[in-house]
Amino acid sequence: MNLSSLSFFRSLRKDNQQFAVVGLGRFGRSVCSTLHNFGYQVLATDIDEKRVSEALTEGIVGHALQLDSTEPAALKEAGIFEFDTVIVAIGNYVQESIITTLNVKEAGVPHVVAKASSEVHRKLLRRVGADHVVFPEYEAGCALARTLTKPAILDRFDLDPDNSIVELIVPDEFHGRTITELQLRNRYGLNLLAVSQDGKFQINPDPTKRLERGSAMVVIGCNKDINRLPI
8 A cells, every 4th residue: 555546545436336447367366266255246257167167166156257358249248348447366477467457448337356467568558548447466476585584583564665554573682571661753753553471462552661571562564673672
């Protein structure tokens, strides 16, 4: 998530219950399965009839059709143009991905999310009208690199390129010390949002609370300051 994505997510209708997913590769299947499990109506399409059949058999979608998404007539006949949100999950076939994205945007679909497989692909998708582009392989690679180099950081939410909210294991140096004693804001420029206790997080913890080794804490601040923590 970044500031440039805000306008897209703000424009999404909260009452939207229907989504169309074009492409039933790993990414498309994951999107379908999650939306379906959340109770939303999902129409999936793929040019490969076997993938369509598998999606229906496994019950990850309510409806699935075999069609060529580069053909506007096929998309129109399937009713894809009537959806409020369409996810173009064709990541590894750049030409088909771009043409499909162009087709649904030219038909007036208000919200189009497209998967990119490279930076050039991302730029092309934006050029033909994709409202939001995701880059799952890149994002997963960044997340893995961070996990390998900073194993104490359990989770991370990037607010922008310079600031984040991170969940991390309480450093050994912080064990037994109170929040007041640590002076995170003065020493590190960070604000403490929560600490874990008995498997649950305590939001805005009492300043007199002592941190314990092995528990977790959540802080917000500049990435440079986060990197200065003794982890």
